[in-house]
Amino acid sequence: MSPSSSCLVTKLSHYITLDDGHKDHLARLEKAERAFASGAEVYQAGDVARDMYVVKRGWLFSYTDLPDGRRQIVKIHHPGDIIGFPDVAMKHMTTTLHAAEDVVLCPFPKSSLDEILSTSPRLSALMLSIGLRDQVVFIDLLRVMGRMKAQERVAFMLLDLIARLRITNTSMTDTIRLPLNQSQIGDYLGLTNVYISRTFIRMEEEGLILRRADHLQLLQEQALAEMCDFYDRYSDMDTSWFPEH
Amino acid sequence: MSPSSSCLVTKLSHYITLDDGHKDHLARLEKAERAFASGAEVYQAGDVARDMYVVKRGWLFSYTDLPDGRRQIVKIHHPGDIIGFPDVAMKHMTTTLHAAEDVVLCPFPKSSLDEILSTSPRLSALMLSIGLRDQVVFIDLLRVMGRMKAQERVAFMLLDLIARLRITNTSMTDTIRLPLNQSQIGDYLGLTNVYISRTFIRMEEEGLILRRADHLQLLQEQALAEMCDFYDRYSDMDTSWFPEH
DNA sequence: CGCATAATTGATGGTTATCAAGACCAGTGG
DNA sequence: CCACTGGTCTTGATAACCATCAATTATGCG
Incomplete structure (x- = not known):
């Protein structure tokens, strides 16, 4: 097994040299x-x-249902993402993991963390930071859900997706493939499929976005960022305090 | 300086023996x-x-503002809580910290984590788990904000507060002191002060809660838990995989 | 082509926001 | 002791936003 074939190595190498x-x-x-x-x-x-799990190929999402059937998608996962990290702290999984298209995953046991913590302070700091960075991202999303309207929420989702895709794919342009239907987007943003449809149409009429097939183009990224007060947390991590080894 | 006088020691001793x-x-x-x-x-x-910061006395909350003045309170802090943990991953603070009443805090530098990670895998695992547990708590809150109505949101907030207070104060009854005004509660739950007022009144009429002065009593805790599908994440942490030392 | 799924459209209703006014309350100073 | 003040809570009227329901129109796929 050559080290370079590991999903986890690829993922973590984006942040520090191993x-x-x-x-x-x-x-x-x-x-x-x-x-x-x-x-x-x-x-x-x-x-x-x-x-x-580390995602090797395809999109997935994690969701929870309410007893009466309402659904909340809490996270959309892309290639390179670590899935199930927060559940490490829990005895049981807190969400259901759904493949949005055909996917390939690399599982690794949560007891691996024991080993990492015991042998590499530097890797431990990275894992901790990724967890804490994700917490900041959830806080941003909470602000969106608590205080923003439909159009602002959609803008935030699109900018967040494209910012994350740009981490691993530096050739990303302003166009993304969006393998989610409008019901799923609604479940992510706390809206209905119907209102997602209306909102997309309105944003297209206003020249903010352009849709064709399952691709979506951001025509006015700056305007979108302003309307939802978007910060890119992925490119603002602080690794300066990490231990040497 | 005797070890027992440390806020951090008191906090962490609740989870593992040091x-x-x-x-x-x-x-x-x-x-x-x-x-x-x-x-x-x-x-x-x-x-x-x-x-x-570790909170030694009093309540605080962390919030962010939108450019147009809308406000979202993202976390309410109690004695024993660690404040500012997620911002460790960031170069800059992502929220503003507001004292809801007179408070006492114990600061410690974020570079302390470097030391902990380098010297104690077991403590590192605990810090990591606390961060990840908090992430699960944010996910629960996200579900509440995305899919629940006003009365359910209020129920969730009250149950979450009392569950957290019970960690450190085992003599907690069904009554809590609530040093937040209705505008602040609204900013926490993504509602207005006016609607918080109406919702409290309705919940009191329905016999779910009882208010007197700044104290609030939960009359039907079971019914409240069912209406917002509440899980106590604080008493379900998994520490079994922690390293020995 | 036929089928299932997804997206759109229209009509209506519910939930919450907004605005404005009044009630209550604790503290303050004359 | 009492008017005054500022903050908080309450109440009512109206409007915005989004949900719901149902029907229709794409869209993709075997």
Whole structure:
């Protein structure tokens, strides 16, 4: 198993440089990769929390249902993302993981963290920082959901998606593929599919976005950023305090 | 400086047993405690992220404003809480910290984490878990804000507050002191002060709660928990995978 | 082509915001 | 002791925003 084939190594190398010892170590943590078809539910809320996953290919999302059937999608996952990290702190999974299209995942056991914490303060600091950065991202989203209207919420979602895709794909332009239907977008933004439709149409009429097939183009990124007061948390991480090794 | 006088030691001892070496170490991280009057803003969004704080006395909250003046309170802090943890991952503070009443705080520099990560895998695991647990709590709140109505949101807030207060104060009954006005509660739940007033009145008429002065009693805790599908994340943490030392 | 899924459109109603006025309350100073 | 003040809570009227329901029109796919 060559270190470079590891999803986790690829993911973490975006933030700090890893020496070969670290790379070997991380690569050994991974189990065999697994594929899931579009629509599959990889795990359910309430399952015992045992593994985390790195996304190798495809989009997924995590959601929870209310007893009466209302649904909230809490996170959209892209290639390179770590899935299930917050559930490490819990005995049971708190969300259900749904494949939005055909996907490939690299599982690794949550007990891996024990090893990382015991052997590499620097990697530990990175894992901690990723967790805390994600918390800031949730706080941003909370502000959006608590205080913003439909159009602002859509703007925020689009900017957040494109900012995250740009981390790993520096050639990203202003156009993204959006493999989610309007009901799913509604469940993410706390709105209905009907109102998502109306909002998209209005934003298109106003020249903010352009839709064709399942692709979406941001025509006025600056205007969109202003209307939802968007900050890119992904490019503002502070790694200066990290331990040396 | 005796170890037992440290806010951080008191806080962390609730989760795992600390030996004297750990206690001494943690106690040395703390700076002198500082008092703030009700209404004071301890730090502002945008300030350089340098310190974290443990709350020794009083309630505070963290908020962010939108450019047009709308406000979202993102976290209510109680004695024992760690404030500013997510901002460790950022170069700048992402929220403003407001004292809801007279408070006392114990600051400690965020570079302390470097030391903890380098010397104690077990403490590192605890810090990581607290961060991840908080992320789960934000996800729960996101679900509330995205999909629940006013009365359900209020129920969730009250249950969350009382669950957290019960961690450190096992003699908590069904009555809490609530040093927040209705505008602040509205800013926390994404509603207006007017609608908070109407919702409290309706919940009191329905026999769910009882208000007197600044105290609030939960008359039907079970019914409140069912209407907002409440889970107590604070008593469901998994520490089984922690390293030994 | 036929089918299922997704998106759109229209009509109506519910929930919450907004605005404005009044009630209550604790503290303050004359 | 009492008017005055500022803050908080309450109440009523109206409007904005979004949900809901139902029907229709794309869209994609075997």
